Amino acid sequence: MSSEKRINASQANGRKSQGPITPEGKQIVARNAESHGLLAQSIVMEGEDKDRFHAMLARIVSEHLPQTDSELELVQTMAVAK
Numbered sequence: 001m002s003s004e005k006r007i008n009a010s011q012a013n014g015r016k017s018q019g020p021i022t023p024e025g026k027q028i029v030a031r032n033a034e035s036h037g038l039l040a041q042s043i044v045m046e047g048e049d050k051d052r053f054h055a056m057l058a059r060i061v062s063e064h065l066p067q068t069d070s071e072l073e074l075v076q077t078m079a080v081a082k
Helices: 004-016 023-030 050-064 069-081
Strands: none
Touching: 050 069
16 A cells, blocks of 8 residues: 555646647557557557458457358457457
């Protein structure tokens, strides 16, 4: 458990925060939601290989052979989680 002194220091430091200042910092913060699966607008992040993801998805689909929409969604969720 944190001491009272440490808690107070952390709160004081938090109040000083002005958020990102530089354009680069603002750009990074703007992508925060993408790094969290529930809020992501895209599955494959910038800098990742889309073709590699689609190949992996195809392998998983061919392995599990989903028969219904919900089965396909489960298989897609497995690929996204991987």
